[in-house]
Amino acid sequence: MTRVEHHVTRAAEAASPTSSPMLRQTNLSLVLRHLRDHVSRSRADIAEATGLHRATVSNLVAELLERRLVRETGTEHVGAIGRPRRPVALHGAHVGALGLEINVDYISVHGSDLSGRVLVERRVGFDTTASGPDRSLRRLSRVASEAVEAMQRAGAVPAGLGVAVPALVDVARGVVTFAPNLDWHDLPLAARLSATLGLSVPVMVDNDANLAALAEHTSGVAAGTPHLVYLTGEVGVGGGIIVDGKLLRGADGFSGEVGHLSVDPGGARCGCGRHGCWETKVGLAALVRTAMPEQPYQPVTDPEERATEIARGLAAGDRRMLAAVAEVGRWLGLGGSIVANLFNPRVIVVGGYFATLAEWLLPHAQAELERLVVAGPAAQCRFTASDFGFGAASRGAASMVINQLIDHPTTIMDPIPRLAAY
Structure with missing residues (x-):
């Protein structure tokens, strides 16, 4: 035929x-x-x-x-x-997709309709690590409830909800297997969130870096690039890897844990329990400890505000901050070269605080990347900063819902299921 x-x-x-x-x-x-x-x-x-x-x-x-x-x-x-x-x-203006991210020190929300029209977008500071899973889930539920109400006022009923977590995630079951920086273990996040909200729609959970990579590949600065890596710039550092236009998950769905590459075996203890992980060198907490030793890192502080504070110091020529960012940039380039040698991406997109400080950070990272990549100039790999800031993962979580709806449109052919009353 x-x-x-x-x-x-x-x-x-x-x-x-x-x-x-x-x-x-x-x-x-x-x-x-x-x-x-x-x-x-x-x-x-x-x-x-x-x-x-x-x-x-x-x-x-x-x-x-x-x-x-x-x-x-x-x-x-x-x-x-x-x-x-x-x-x-x-079109689908009546069909909503809600994306959430819960991270070490904040919760972010991105709600859109089927066509991508943004209906709600916000971020709230929250000390997730100190709060524990139960209190964190209650706070996440309240934020989700408020977002749902905002979307309904805009005429869209959520047909699905996605949650991004800095963790190893069993995507099929919606279970957070291990979140080292949150100290969560085997948490059935999808089931518990659905029960708390009284949801009659699907709830999906995935790794934050995976979802941020999805957002970048779909509509970010590297949209359409078939080979890219996304790096979160948070307290922890995760990676989302796109190969041939598809998210690389690995045998068990746990790929992309680049923040736990061992780059200094004799280095500081990481949240995962090991020593010298890459995120102990380039995570936001590591930078704050070096650049602002008189102000110990406070998880409840909005990470974007802290990064902006450092950016002001850099712009003013603060020598200690400039030296700290240069050192982080070199470590970022070193880890980036490992990623580039393994996956040969065309671009490494950096988000979170990496993007906020890109002007000062990326020149050092790019120089170290070019020095250490085995293929040299032939690799043609470059660092670039995301436009999504700290909202990439929640945007990606909403995109995950939209992709699911588009791939299975008969689930939204009938009247859209409504959320139960809160």
Whole structure:
């Protein structure tokens, strides 16, 4: 069977009343994914790009229009004769996706609709480590509840919720296996959060760096780059790795724990219990201890405010801060060279405080990277700063929900499930 015959067969099956629900879902998803990657497209354009028959595309688009998941954007005239085309675009303004991140010293929120329109975005300071899992989950639930109410006021009901955690995560079960900087072990986060909120929608949990990498690959400074690494710039340092356009998870889903690369076996004790991990050299707490020894690191302090405070000192020429950032930059480049030698990314995107201090930090990191990468100039790897600041992981958590909805659109074909009353 030729490729064209295969697509025609699929199209005929999709248009048939007896077509399987799985095939229908696959074709609906195909159309939605295409529209996600383009501002607007005509039915003819969609048919040409996907290989589906035009009649099938018309039927699929009609269903998506009825469910308000796409919208027509006007008319488009092609040539002097012929019927005008009516382009359609991704819509779904009534379908919400809520992303949360809980980290050492803050909780962040990013809520959007299916088309990516931002509905709510905020970050609150919170000492997660000192609060323990029970109190932290209660606080996370309150923040989520407030975000849900804001999204509902904007006309969107969340159809899913994603949570980013600096931890090893059993994604399939939504269980935090080990979060060294939070001191969480085997915490069934998805189940407990769902029960606390009374949610009737899916709750997904993933590693913060993985989700930040997803956000960067989807819509960040390196959007579309098929080979990239994202590094969180938090108290801890995690990595999200994109290879051939896909997130690398590893055999058990625990890849990307680059912050626990041993770079100085005789160094300081890490939260994981080992000594000399990379994050003990480049994490925010390490920088504060060196750059601001008279102000011990306080987890409840907003990390962005602390980074901004250091940036002011750097801009004013504070020699101690400049020396501290240069030292962190060199360690960042050393660890980055290990990552580059292993995965050969085109770009290493840095977030969190790394991005805030990029002007002073990255020149040192880039120089050390170029010195230590085995392939030398042939590797063409560069550091670059994220535009998402400390919100990349929560944005990625919302993207995870949207991807799930687009991949399984029949879950939102019927009326969107509503959250139980709080």
